Structures are given as structure tokens and as C-alpha cells.
Amino acid sequence: MDFNKEKFKNVLHYIIHKCGHKSNVGKTVLYKLMYFSDFNFFELYEKSLTNESYKKLPRGPAPMHFDVAIEELTNEGKINVKTKNLPSERIMYNYSSLEEPKIDFGDDELSVIDDVLDNLSDMNANQISEYSHGDMPWRATDDYKIIDYGFVFYRNPEYIKRNYDQSD
Template structure:
């Protein structure tokens, strides 16, 4: 029988790499745990339990709960996909073809500006993209990239990122390197070409620059904890796609709207 972590991970749609990123370990360590060759530390087990909505005791004992919230979600998802005429299907990648190139240019722009900073690995990059997208939507009520962000343990994560980066690596537009930042595994991206700024409007670049100025010096832990205080992350369940409209319920700590914007 598969390891309980394998069952939970696959039921919730996580790859080993995504789960590793969510709890701050290497993919190789997750693989060893699932093969029974290693164990999770208590803090890591607690993060997994929270992510998959089960108890640490269930995770430690290897016993799936009889009827966890996760199981209910899986059943509801399965029921939803069998009735496509009555309701919308499970959300798919939402960046339409016209926006794919823009996503690439925004990513290359961010990497060109702050990607060389030692703290800017994939986790920090996820949050810089998230705040650029959601701050822009709150301020201008239109989408910058319009990527799909999922709530995971370390904060919002863009669903389309892995596929997009895969394309960009094949096209020699960026390079992925792995290393460590202090004692943490880190994935960094090196841009291999300059962004095409003709595809970005001045107010779009301005919003990105504002986000980079405010947040690009934060560590992965700090920016993740910061994102957990933002209303769009707080009001969604683990694994859910974050609704852009929730940005309009932000408090003063996160809101980027001016009083004039509301007149």
C-alpha cells in the first residue's frame, strides 16, 4: 500500500517537488519519506497535517481518517466533474494565449531586477508575482498577468508557473539552478534574455517596481508569513484557487487603493 504521504499528496494534486516546496524540504527527502527510508520532523509533519487537513496522529500512524475534510473535498470534486452541464468544471489554467507572453516578460523583468539577490528563490518569486498580480487588480480593477494562484502552506503559488518555466527553459529564455540559502533548499532562476518592455504598459511596470521595492528583500519565510496575513489568502481553504475579487476586502496594511480610487 502506498505511504500515507503519497496518498495525501496525490489526492490533493501535489507533486513531490510542490509538497517539498510547501514544507521547506528537498524533493529527495519527500521521496525517501514515501519509500519509508526517512521520517518527517515534527514541524514538517505539522505543516503536512495542516496542508492536508488531518491530524498529526493520523499522519504519524499511517492511517487515513475515516472521513476527513480532504476526503469530502475529493468526493465533491469527483461529483462536480460528472455533471459538467450543470456546473463549471474544476478550474483550469487561466492564462489565455494572449497573456502567456506577457507572463514571460513580467517574470523576466522581475528576475532581471531582483533575481540575483541571494534571498530570491522560487518561494519569494511566487509571492512577488502574486502581489504584483493582486495589487494591480485591486488598484486598477483589471488583470496584469491574470495567473491562477492556489493557497498552499507557504502562501499563494501560481499554478501555471511550472509549465511556463518548462517552456522558457526549452527556449533558452531562463536557466534553473538549485542550491541552498543558509540551511534551506533553494531554486533560483537566471534570465537568459532581457524582457520585451514594449509588451508592458508604464503603470504595469510601476506596480511591479513598487512590489519589488517593498518586498524583494524579504526571506522566503518572512514573505510567506507576510502573505498569510493578506485577506485573499486568509479567506480560502488549503488547495483552493484564490479568487481575485477577495482583494477588495483587504485591510489597510495591504490595500494599495487610494481614497481617490474609490470616488
Template structure:
């Protein structure tokens, strides 16, 4: 488990057989202030004079102390981010059902696809402004890998490599809360319906299900972009019409 900055400082102090009072005197602060730092009640950031003094005292690098701290490390999605809504859609889905053991990357891709195409079927526009590509395991958002990497780098999500029923699985855990204000009521309704209907499927089940959706079937070649307009050719259980679509 990753240690916080306070835990690291406490460990270094104890290893050096120094008391809080001795360290506080060296830093020219009182013992209570040091205790607050060690208990992570006072957060030190890169460039802070106290952090540099502590690093020098224990002969460690400032970045080494900060690496892995749990506070002040997550970056919010910027207002001018081209993928702002797509990232919030990912966060929304992960928050609502990402804790389920079957929700790996394959299932996430399909939940994103059906959210976008179901909304397009109702409103002639998508939610995330993403194109989707026809791949052997079903539809995949064109920019998904780049976007997930950006979100990992900004600590908005955490990537885990696990196993599910004997198969390797890539999972993502949200570190920040989605911004609900970027969605309208119908978008939330449709996303929630997709989660309710499909989020209990495993990767094979949801992939097989997506293979029978008309937009996927009607797109000729692997690697081709799936036209959103094909959502209006759906039939049977794939039709997604909301009662609130006026």
C-alpha cells in the same frame, strides 16, 4: 563552464596536433575564416556544410559540437504565446532583483502574486492572466511550473539549485531581456513597488507576509483558487492604491 563552439573546435584541433592552416585547407577556406570560427566571430548553425565537415574531420557528432554553445541558442517569446505577458513578468522581476541571494522560487511566486493582486486592486484586472492557488507556503501561480519549464527548454532562463542560509533553494537566471512594451505605466509602477517592498525578504518572511493578506485568508481550502475580487477586502498595510490610478 560550458565551452563555446569555437573553443571546442580549437581544443579538438590542438588535441589532433593540427594547425589552423591544415584545417583551413581541408575545409577549403582561408586561415582567417577558420580563426573567426574558433574565436566565435562567425557562428555555425546545425546543418551548415562547414559544421558537418568539421564534425566529420574530428569524428564527433554535430550535435555534440553545438551543445552548450552560448550564441544563437536562446529563443524569444513568441507573439502568439498564451503566456507571453506572464513570461515577461517573470523576466522583469528576475532582471530587477533576481541577483539577490534570497530570490528563490518561493520569493518569486510571492512577487508575482502581489504584482497581480495589487494591480487588480487598482484596475479590476490582473497583469499576467494567471490564476493563483492557495498552498501552505502562500499563493502560487497555477501554471508556474509548466511556464518555468517552457522557459528553461527555450533557454530564456537558467535553473540553478543552490543553498541559502542552510536551506535548499531553486533560483532562476534570465538569459534574455524582457519586452517592456507589453506593460503599461501603472503595471510597471506597481511591479516596481512590490519589488521594492518585498524583494529583501527571505522565503519564510515573504510566505508569512502573504498568509496575512485578505485574499489568502479568505480562501477556505488548500488547493483552492484565490479569487481576485478579494483584493478589495484588504486593510492596513496590504492596501495598494496608486496615486496614478485614474
């Protein structure tokens, strides 16, 4: 799978446009919204939305090209990033969209992304990290390794998006 940087940037910009204004949506939440958009799409259609690679980190899956995409979107004048210092030397990143995102998605892609946003974008970083820890692709991957998309076919029922025919 070849990484589709423009598609990744467009999906990320769309997600920031739709929910970057929420006070709970920082870097960790965006990581997970991108992950579930890609992995849910893969489960449903057996192909990746962006072909991004996600690494298993202690707080959940993280997209490998996130920082590059954010930097490019910022330099292109499409988004703005603000930082705020938090206790324990942590930083909160807030993202805002400065223009309408380019929506070059099919209806099926948009449906999956919007479903992820509807169901998960109100979670804070701790909640969505904990939720991601229950997903089989993250659970089945060794720490700091790339998560295999194929593990979506072994998800627990609460994560399954595909309607599997029970008569098979």
C-alpha cells in the same frame, strides 16, 4: 478570465531579470512577487495583469502555471535555473536572466510590478510567506483552493494600494 501565458512569462522574466541575482530570491519569493504584482494590479485597476490563477498553499499563494513558464523560459534561452540542496531535503532554486526581458507592459503595469519589487524583493522565503498570510485574499480562501481576486477589496490597511476616497 483567460490566462495570458505570454504576459505571465514576460512579467516573470522581468522579475527574474530585476532581482533573480539576490540570494534570497528563489521559487517561494518569486511565487509571492508574482502574486502581489497580479493582486495589487487588480486592486488598483480592477483587472488582472496576467489572469493567472493562484492556489492557497500552506506557505502562501502559488501561481498555477509557474513551472511551465519557467520551463519555457529556460528552453527559450531567456533564463537559467540552478538548484542547491538544503537541510530537511529541501531545494533552493536560483534563477538568473540570460537576456533582456521583453517589456510589453504599460506604464501602470510596470509601476505596480516595480513597487512590489521595491517593497518585497529583499524578503527571504519565510518573511514573504508570513507577509502573504496577512493578505485578505489568501486568508479568505480555503486551503488548496483558487484565490479569488475580488478579495483584494477587503484587504487590511497595511496591504491596501488603492487610494479610496473617504468622502463616499
